[in-house]
Amino acid sequence: MGRSPCCEKAHTNKGAWTKEEDQRLVAYIKAHGEGCWRSLPKAAGLLRCGKSCRLRWINYLRPDLKRSNFTEEEDELIIRFHGLLGNKWSLIAGRLPGRTDNEIKNYWNTHIKRKLLSRGIDPKTHRPLGVSTSGACAASSHHQDQDQLLSARSSCSPETSGDDDSASAPHDGGGIDLNLSISLPRQPPSPSPSPLPTRQEAEATSGGVVLGDANSSETTTPKESGTSSSSERKTICLCLNRLGLQGADERCTCGDT
DNA sequence: AAAGCAGACAACCGCCGCAGT
DNA sequence: CACTGCGGCGGTTGTCTGCTT
Numbered sequence: 001m002g003r004s005p006c007c008e009k010a011h012t013n014k015g016a017w018t019k020e021e022d023q024r025l026v027a028y029i030k031a032h033g034e035g036c037w038r039s040l041p042k043a044a045g046l047l048r049c050g051k052s053c054r055l056r057w058i059n060y061l062r063p064d065l066k067r068s069n070f071t072e073e074e075d076e077l078i079i080r081f082h083g084l085l086g087n088k089w090s091l092i093a094g095r096l097p098g099r100t101d102n103e104i105k106n107y108w109n110t111h112i113k114r115k116l117l118s119r120g121i122d123p124k125t126h127r128p129l130g131v132s133t134s135g136a137c138a139a140s141s142h143h144q145d146q147d148q149l150l151s152a153r154s155s156c157s158p159e160t161s162g163d164d165d166s167a168s169a170p171h172d173g174g175g176i177d178l179n180l181s182i183s184l185p186r187q188p189p190s191p192s193p194s195p196l197p198t199r200q201e202a203e204a205t206s207g208g209v210v211l212g213d214a215n216s217s218e219t220t221t222p223k224e225s226g227t228s229s230s231s232e233r234k235t236i237c238l239c240l241n242r243l244g245l246q247g248a249d250e251r252c253t254c255g256d257t
Numbered sequence: 258a259a260a261g262c263a264g265a266c267a268a269c270c271g272c273c274g275c276a277g278t
Numbered sequence: 279c280a281c282t283g284c285g286g287c288g289g290t291t292g293t294c295t296g297c298t299t
Binding site: 016058090102 | 284289
């Protein structure tokens with residue numbers, strides 16, 4: 001019954017990391033690189049669960065982390081991405097260099113939720129508070145910030161009055177199919193012989209969100225694609241300038257200019 | 258000055274999907 | 279094709295810190 005624990009709990013430390021543990025972890029990863037988290041603690045001489053090491057590295061020790069306050073621009077980006085993606089923190093983090101999913105999740109729960117509420121917006125649905133979720137298609141355009149994105153999702157088709165997974169997939173647009181996958185806005189100059197990146201890699205580096213039934217090799221996650229019956233593919237460009245934000249070094253090369 | 262409270266953030270837990278066998 | 283292990287993700291909890299009374 002149930003799966004075996006990821007590690008030997010009896011001999012692992014829990015709680016806050018000490019400086020020495022951090023140093024060991026950093027030194028080990030610098031020497032050997034990331035990967036094989038399960039065996040890493042032993043190899044690095046840490047009495048920690050591999051998952052714990054991974055989390056510590058990703059959320060705190062990675063050298064490319066910003067670890068500074070979120071800017072207004074990042075705030076708006078997060079809000080916009082959340083409106084599209086829901087609680088897909090890793091996807092959102094993939095679009096915010098130097099930010100981690102955990103950081104964004106925490107920031108969302110502590111700051112942005114309140115910010116949206118103070119604006120009179122439901123942080124879950126990104127609709128004005130007090131508007132019923134069904135048939136709220138028209139109401140969804142009340143908020144200025146959402147106009148651009150919502151207008152990008154052309155239809156407010158009523159047939160998918162989704163009642164599935166309301167937490168992670170906001171039902172903006174009155175039932176638009178948020179069957180999400182990511183397409184690459186710009187192909188890397190094929191540096192690697194590997195035919196396709198992993199889904200996470202693609203998601204982390206991508207700039208486009210594909211709504212509907214992707215016909216590319218990038219497919220949706222099974223969980224999310226389960227409800228999809230759409231045969232039409234709609235791509236929403238998430239390049240920063242398309243989101244109405246400037247200062248991003250990313251250039252939209254989606255071709256849909 | 259002390260106690261209580263709320264906010265912020267780090268870390269843990271359990272589940273899921275993918276890849277390998 | 280089924281099974282298993284691992285990595286990753288999202289939700290939740292625990293703890294620390296600053297603020298208010």
